[in-house]
Amino acid sequence: MKLAFDIALRFLKSSKGQTALIVLGIAIGVSVQIFIGSLITGLQKSLVDKTVGSAAQITVSPQEDGAFILDPQAEIKTIKAANPEEIKNVVAVTQGPAILNTTDESATILLRGFDWEAAEGIYKMSDRIVKGELAANENEIIIGEDFAKNLNLSVGDTIELITPARKTGKFLITGIFDLQVKSLNxxxxxxxxxxxxxxxxxxxxxxQIEMQVNDVFAADEVAGEIEKRLNDDTLVVTNWKEENAALLSGLSGQTASSLMIQVFVMISVVLGIASVLAISVVQKSKQIGILKAMGMHNPKASLVFLFQGFLLGVLGALVGVGLGIGLSWSFATFVTNPDGSSLVPFFIDWSFIGISAGIAVAASTLAALIPAIRVSKLDPMEVIKNG
Incomplete structure (x- = not known):
């Protein structure tokens, strides 16, 4: 086996131009795989973070409109027990409609209340405050940036709210937030x-009780586990995948298109390697014929080209990984939004890169099977006789 490896290495060194060309072809294929995969993954991660990363991914609420969960702490304990490894950032939310009554006009709003510390993991309100501070005391509130602009309100103003039951209350505005969603603001x-x-x-x-999970794409499975654990017909468990079917379909389409591109890129690389190594068999047929005449068996002669394919795959994968990461970094750095932020964040998935490199090595080795089989059929005497 060592002899076959040494011969394969010598053949590659003797045709440096041809070797460099094959390595470059493999490297381009691997780099395209990594670049497209990282680009799509980064785009999906950014999109998910912006849409459901700062929102509830699973919600438990009463079946009947207007009803309430009367013992939220007991329900939260049951929910966490359903899948403690996946469920995180659980917060109980009290909400209801109210009418803002001002001298100029009135507006219907949604009044929401929760423990700020518990809600921080989901809504990150401390980072969303653009003016003032969180409402910590009784009769204190924070309002959205767009809401403040529309009604010309600011920190320190007092507004009056009216519930559907006609209860009124005056609240001091202590802060203004920006959730980066106009309808919520x-x-x-x-x-x-x-x-x-x-x-x-x-x-x-x-x-309702809101929560997030470690794997956002497993939210539907975790929601099912929670529903079974609660075993309560008066409660409804929903998840973001049910409520964002269009978004999920778009993400699935991106993944499928990315996979198709990568598959065809790799097929072209395999065909290129197989054709070049097949030509190499013709070029090295005299040397192979002499080696076989000196006693080299067909399996060892075939191993020479299998080792060539393996070595080319390793070299091409290494160069391709570096090139692919460089392309991804360049795109994230130089392709930006008007505000200077990256259009698609730089994202590296080392497991995906490892798989891409492994596929390249395996594909290169398999591509060498064609010339390896051809070598095993060479008649050494016929080759030497014909020169």
Whole structure:
């Protein structure tokens, strides 16, 4: 085996131009795979982070409209027990509609209250505050940036809210937030859980329990586990995949198109390697014939070209990984939005890169089977006789 390896290495060194050309072809194939894969993955990760990364991914709420979860802490304990490894950032939310009453006009809003610390993992409100601070005390609220602009409100102003039950309350604006979603900035008014529970008169009850999971694409499976664990017909468990079918379809389409491109790129690389090595058999037929005449058996002669394919694959994969990472970094660095941020964030999945490199090596080795089989059929005497 060592002899076959040494001969394969010598053949590659004797045709440096041809070797460099094959290595370059493999490297381009691997780099395209890594670049497209990293680009699509980075785009999907960015899209998911912006849409569901800062929102509830699974929600447990009462089946009946207007009802409340009366013992939220007990339900939260049951929910966490359903899948403790996946479920994270669980928060109880109390919410209800209210009317903002001003001297100029009125507006319908959604008043939401939760424990700020518990909600931080999902909504990251401390980072969303653009002016002022979180509403920590009774009768304090924070409002959305668009809502403040539309009604000309600012930190320190006091507004009056009216519930559907005609209860009124005055609230001090302590902060203005930006959730980067216009509809939420215009309709949400947030406060601490105790203040909202008292104003909406829900007692200890909450409107829903929201949470996130470690693997956002497993949200539907985790939701099913939670539903089984709760075993309560009065509660409904929903997840973001059910409510964002169009987004999920788009992500699946991106993944499928990326996979198809990568498959065809690799097929072209395999065909290129097989054709070049087949020509190499013709070029080296005299040397192979002499070696076989001196006693080299067909399996060892075939191994020479299999080792060639393996070595070419390893070299091409190494160069391709470096080139692919460089292309991904360049795209993320120089292709930017008007505000200077990266259009698609730089994302490297080392497991994907390892798989791409492994496929390249395996494909190169398999491509060498064609010339290896051809070598095994060479008649050494006929080759030497014909020169």
């Amino acid at each position: 215009e309709s949400w008014i947030l406060s601490n859980d105790r203040a909202v529970q008292e104003f909406l008169e829900t007692g200890e009850g909450v409107s």
